[in-house]
Amino acid sequence: MTGRLPHLVRSDARDNRARILDAARAVFAEEGLGAPMREVARHAGVGPATLYRHFPTKRALITETFAEQRRTCHTIVRDALADSDPWRGFRHLVEQICELHAHSRGFADAFMTAFPEAMDFDADRERTVRAVAELARRAQKAGRLRPGFVVDDLLLMLMAHRGVQDVPRAARLAASRRFAAYLIEAFRAVPGDAVPGDPVSESAAPEAGASPPLPPAPRLRSAYPRSTPDPSSR
Template identity: 55%
Template sequence: MTDRLPHPPRSGAADDTLRSDAAGNRDRILDAARALFVSRGPDVPMREIARHAGVGPATLYRRFPTKRDLVAEALADRMRACRDIAEEGLADPDPWRGFRRVIERICALHARDRGLTEAFVAGFPDALDLAAGRAETLRTIAELARRAKDSGDLRPDFVLADLILVLMANKGIQAPTPAARAAASRRFAAYVVQAFRASPDHTPLPPVAGPL
């Protein structure tokens, strides 16, 4: 109980006390995972990622015991991109233009790999990095939405859950090639922006949650 451990219990963060080959493999695994998530969706077998990275399955599982760990690490920078997009939108002097660009850019980002959308929708509570990034992004967008409502451009009955709704819907868009999917998502985002825009005749929106 009182023994001093030869290695301090590795904190959750990426341990940089990794042997050089191990670190290289780790990076290659992450690269392969990112590439495959984009090209073949988030359901690629772990095996496939390992093969593509040129390592054995054991190495992959040792470094990332569960697929969620791998996804979390692989998607960390995308999540940061989401945060940046939201903050750039908030920085726009015109709240509505900022909001609009946020919708367009986030849809485009999420059209690239759907794993990010899953992280956003489910917001899995493990993977703290992702959850934190998600929360901060949503907070920023909420503030942006408030300002856009105040300026009278965003419809007042918009709620933040509608953004999740749009991202889920965006995830459903399929196309034979990544380029086609991007184009379809772009058009979809344009429609969404139109739908969110305030309009003199505001037919009331159905409630977010169904009747209890």
């Protein structure tokens, strides 16, 4: 009888940990990273002491909660870069990153925010940005992506995409896909676009009714705060 006790304790601990992570995914997905730890414990059906025994800080809980999404993000970037068609790779990256964000307000918050050093989402975002820059270079060279596109346009897009979280859950994914489809069409090169490298006369006036050139893209990456309040204090 006594020989079974350690096994039962370990089994209970594993079950509690799994319930906490399931609860955290659900709570952070709907409420974002501002949700308090006590709400996660309540949702998991465990006491605060049990939660903190497994995850001493909120940073630790968030890091483990979104481990699978981070792995998925790495796969999306890798597959997009490996695609022999750069425009298709670019499209798929935009579509799948939007879908990943649509599933969880918390993951979108972590991805878009320079979070404390225990969470390496900043590196995930930079990896995605570098992939977009490389895919954009290839797609522009192939004449498929607007020559005016710059990598910070992706970050601007993801900032706007966060509004999808306000859509009712049942319609959220469809709204995200529609948003991504509109953005991809906006990025697509169209007849009359200047081809990268083609000289454009400074004195050339736009034709009547022609759309004005896009304003310079804001430097969004440099606008991110480099530190945020410690979430473990919440």
